[in-house]
Amino acid sequence: MRVLAVRTHAFGDALMCTPAVAALTAVHSVTVLTGPSALPVWKRLPGLCGVIEAPIPGNPLSLLAWSLRRRLRGFERVYFFGFSGTMRRWLRFLTAAPVHSGADEPIGTWETARGFNGRPAARAYAGIAGVDPESIVPVFPLSSEEVSSAAALTCSEPSPYCVVSPGGGFNPRQSVPAKRWSSEGWTSVVSYLHTRGFRTVGVGGPGDSTLVERAGCTLNMAGRCTWGVTASLIARAAAFAGNDSGPAHLAVAGGVPSVVVFGPTDPGALYPAGSIVPVTPSAKCAPCYSNGIFQGCEKGMVCMDSIKGIRVIEALESVLV
DSSP, X not given: OEEEEEOOSOHHHHHHHHHXXXXXXXXXXXXXXXXXXXXHHHTTOTTOSEEEEOOOSSOHHHHHHHHHHOOOOXXXXXXXXXXXXXXXXXXXXXXXXXXXXXXXXXXSTTEEEOXXXXXXXXXHHHHHHTOOOSOOSOOOOOOHHHHHHHHHHHTTSSSOEEEXXXXXXXXXXXXXXXXXXXXXXHHHHHHHHHHTTOEEEEOOOGGGHHHHHHHTOSEEOTTSSOHHHHHHHHHTSSOEEEESSHHHHHXXXXXXXXXXXXXXXXXXXXXXXXXXXXXXXXXXXXXXXXXXXXXXOTTTTHHHHTOOHHHHHHHHHHHOO
């Protein structure tokens, strides 16, 4: 069967969909429809027939113009790893094919609404696709060139290193700065790692470079390398420590011992059991969401501010050999 799998954004969410899509490729001819932020995930997933990039999220008029030019016919089924009513209608218009989605109720007879059931999210995505993958660990293969680039960046000294990701919380759909732990907290963690004899490599997007600098990392690679090289840097590390963001999912994909700091999000809804050591707030209102749009918070950074540096350091001690 020729199917279209759809996860348009963001990077971390797309990574969580990869086990389900990889399982689909074993039985169907699969093409992925995505947006720019998730494109690096799908471009490297083995077994796909193709990847189609749409301007999502973006200007509605641009998307309409793109849709009129690119009506996607010939697909026998669409798997939409989400529940937006607008997106479901758009995919029906675009393909004229039956749509399987994570919605609770179908819009029309052309839709099968399978609900967003299962924890973590990778299980829910597998349920939408009707597959049972052997593993729900994200799939993110690395090229030999990316591995070599990471080695060249980190082999100037013999001492091992840990990767730190103090940023995140931003994607094309929304901004959630409440997912970021304090700069002071990350500074204390980096200082601890240095006293343990580890170098520290800071990673993230271009907007995270200042945070990495404030934390005092040995090497600041935020915004200076591709996702593939970032993943290779993480894969070579003794451990990873960061906020709930794309680099944390890459650490899980690479099987790296990881400590992840959570504020409003729920670790059990996002990461396979045992894949990370979560550090969660003591605030009673947390977690307040898992998937979907963050509704905002009138209490500011109360959840992240409740996490003390010693808790993250103790979590790191439990994963460092």
